[in-house]
Structure formats: C-alpha cells, structure tokens
Amino acid sequence: METVFSHIVQKLFSQMNENVATDALTFILNSSESAQNGLMKLIREVAPNMPLLHFQSQKTEEGNRPDLWGLDNTNPHVYIENKFWAGLTDNQPVSYLKQLAEYSQPTLLLVVVPVAREQTMWRELKHRLLEEKIIFTDLEIDPGSLINCANTDIGPILALTTWNRLLSVLELEVADEPSARSDLLQLKALCESADNDAFIPISNSELTDQRIPAFVLQLDSVVLSSIELAVSKGLLEIDGLRPMASWEKIGRYARFPKGKDVGCWFGVHFGLWKKFGGTPLWLLFSKGEWGRANEIQTLLEPWAAHENVFTTFQNEGFAIAIDITSGEEKDHVVKDVVAIFNSISDVISALEPKPE
Numbered sequence: 001m002e003t004v005f006s007h008i009v010q011k012l013f014s015q016m017n018e019n020v021a022t023d024a025l026t027f028i029l030n031s032s033e034s035a036q037n038g039l040m041k042l043i044r045e046v047a048p049n050m051p052l053l054h055f056q057s058q059k060t061e062e063g064n065r066p067d068l069w070g071l072d073n074t075n076p077h078v079y080i081e082n083k084f085w086a087g088l089t090d091n092q093p094v095s096y097l098k099q100l101a102e103y104s105q106p107t108l109l110l111v112v113v114p115v116a117r118e119q120t121m122w123r124e125l126k127h128r129l130l131e132e133k134i135i136f137t138d139l140e141i142d143p144g145s146l147i148n149c150a151n152t153d154i155g156p157i158l159a160l161t162t163w164n165r166l167l168s169v170l171e172l173e174v175a176d177e178p179s180a181r182s183d184l185l186q187l188k189a190l191c192e193s194a195d196n197d198a199f200i201p202i203s204n205s206e207l208t209d210q211r212i213p214a215f216v217l218q219l220d221s222v223v224l225s226s227i228e229l230a231v232s233k234g235l236l237e238i239d240g241l242r243p244m245a246s247w248e249k250i251g252r253y254a255r256f257p258k259g260k261d262v263g264c265w266f267g268v269h270f271g272l273w274k275k276f277g278g279t280p281l282w283l284l285f286s287k288g289e290w291g292r293a294n295e296i297q298t299l300l301e302p303w304a305a306h307e308n309v310f311t312t313f314q315n316e317g318f319a320i321a322i323d324i325t326s327g328e329e330k331d332h333v334v335k336d337v338v339a340i341f342n343s344i345s346d347v348i349s350a351l352e353p354k355p356e
Helices: 004-012 014-031 033-046 094-101 115-131 163-173 178-195 211-232 270-276 293-307 330-348
Strands: 054-057 068-072 075-082 108-113 136-138 148-152 157-162 243-245 249-256 262-269 281-286 311-314 317-321
Touching (some): 014 033, 014 054, 014 068, 014 075, 033 054, 075 094, 108 115, 115 270, 157 163, 163 178, 262 270, 281 293, 281 330, 293 317
Parallel strands (some): 075 108
Antiparallel strands (some): 068 075, 243 249, 262 281
16 A cells, blocks of 8 residues: 555655665654563574564664664674565674674574565575584574574574564554554555556656666676577577577577487566675576476476575476676676586486477
8 A cells, every 4th residue: 555655655765665665663662651561572483592672673783784783781682684575784693693693692683674585685694604614503492483594603693584574473462552553554555556566756867877778787797698598508509590589588589408408498587686696697488398398397497406496497498596696707607607507407317208
C-alpha cells in the first residue's frame, strides 16, 4: 500500500531509500519502548545474553559506518546494516565483524534485506567469511525462526533477516500504540515500494554516468572471452549456434560436448541479476530435449550445494549463477568462469544419451 511518505521518497529520493528507512527505523525505536523491546526479542533469539540496548543511526568508527548501532550505555554490541538493492561494500561484513570483535561480548552484526535477496545475500555473506578464512558455524535455532545466523571464530554473531519479518515483530509489540503503529505503516509502505517493480524516476546523474554502459560492455567482453576459451579447451561447442539477445538478456547458445551435447545459454541476464543479485552472469538450461533442465538440475544441485553456487528453477528452466571474481584482471576473471564450466561439464557427463 502506497502512502504519502513512500510516494514522496520514491519520487524525489529513491537513491536514498536505505538512509531514509534507517532514519525512520531509528525514530520508531527511540520513540517507542515497545518497538525497542520487539527488536531486542529478535536479537535475543540468537544472542540470549544481549543486554538491553538503545539505538543510534550511522555513527562512524575506524572507517566503518553501519546504518544502526545498538549500544549498552556507550558500549557497542550490535551493528545493523539495512539493505534494499545496493550491494555489499568492501567493509561488509568482515571489517564490521572485526570491529565488533574488539568490544565486550556478546556482539552481533544483523543484516536486513528484502525477502527476494534473503538466500543470495546469506550466501554472499558466508562466501566473504570463507574468503577471509573466518570460520563460522550455522546456529541451530527453532525451525520457525525469523532469522538466519552463524557464530564466528572471532567472536561476533553474523545474522540476517528480512524487512517483512523485522517489521512484523515490531508491529506485534506496538499493537496498543496508535502513533507507533502509524509510523511503522509508513516505513512498511516505503519498504514495499522499494521492493516492487514500479517505475522509479531516473536521475540526471544516472543518465550521464558513462560508467554504466562501460560496465555492461565489460561484462559482454567477459562473456565472449569466456566462451572462446571454453571452446578452445573443448568444454563448449558453438558450431551452428548463434548469439542471442532480448530485452532481458544478452548472451549466446552453446553445447556441452561431454554432457551428451546438452544445450545451454550463457550471458548477462538482467532479470535474474535484479531478482537474485550476486552476479550478472548466468548459465541457463531450458526445458525439453535441448536443455534437459530437469535432468541437469538433478545432477548439478548436489555439486552446487557443495560449492556454494546459487541455482534456481524458473520458467525458462534451470539457472546457475556464475560468480565473477572481484578485484582481478580480465584474464583471471575469464579463467575462473571457465573453471566453473569445466566443473559443470564433468558433472553433467553422467547424463544419459539423448534418445534417437
């Protein structure tokens, strides 16, 4: 449901959704003891010994600037990072966790995201821990829990929840407070507005930012070079097949010769990128005899779970997120993509031959 507040923010300040939502949440927590108690209940699901906290927005310490701080008097115990569609910064979550590790324990980093980003964001957070060799253990809590969480070997707990779950918890606590309920309704409308596919007015800075087309062209170059290298190594074949572009994706068709010539599409998929985040590059196996999506899914899902690779079954078929190595030169990125093709090729070599 759209409100005056959400309408104005989306019309004039859509690039600041996260900052506006953070300030609104801070106001609600500081003006309603019941709302604050609701957040403490959510936090204590994973950190039962957490002291009662008060909340302050966007303080900065040693280069870290979490959206929301939870403090016991002046001692930080909780960082809350609010996300809609923006990606993680270089500091998130590792620098935040290392900073929290220096404070009195228990400490917690809580990331709040839209429902559509829950799986991919949790996967990305844990992937960054693995990159930094931070050991973590998923916490076993009630099956109906509103939160994903993991203990880290450096001390703080890493947790993730969604805007829907967070605001639902607060709504229950402020049921008898009309003013707080009204404020939460405004914030909830903003979150829903930020999540939907309504047209967001385009800013002049976006229209004139030449980095956007440069980035898309760079992605195209990675796709082409990856396919060329994979073909040279015998992992893919493209004879008789062509590039393919639509309003939603740019890429080309190919076959896996070791995978009984099963067909696929590889490229930049804007629809899946927007919906799931994580990466712009996707490998698609369509339904039917060409892509054999159902058989491919059966073979590849155990491999994907082991390798922490995101997959999804959409109307188009079975889709695999192909992660891009960040901070590296093009040759390194391409080799990493082709290494994923190699692993996939090995797994799907177990496909039964196509019927004559």
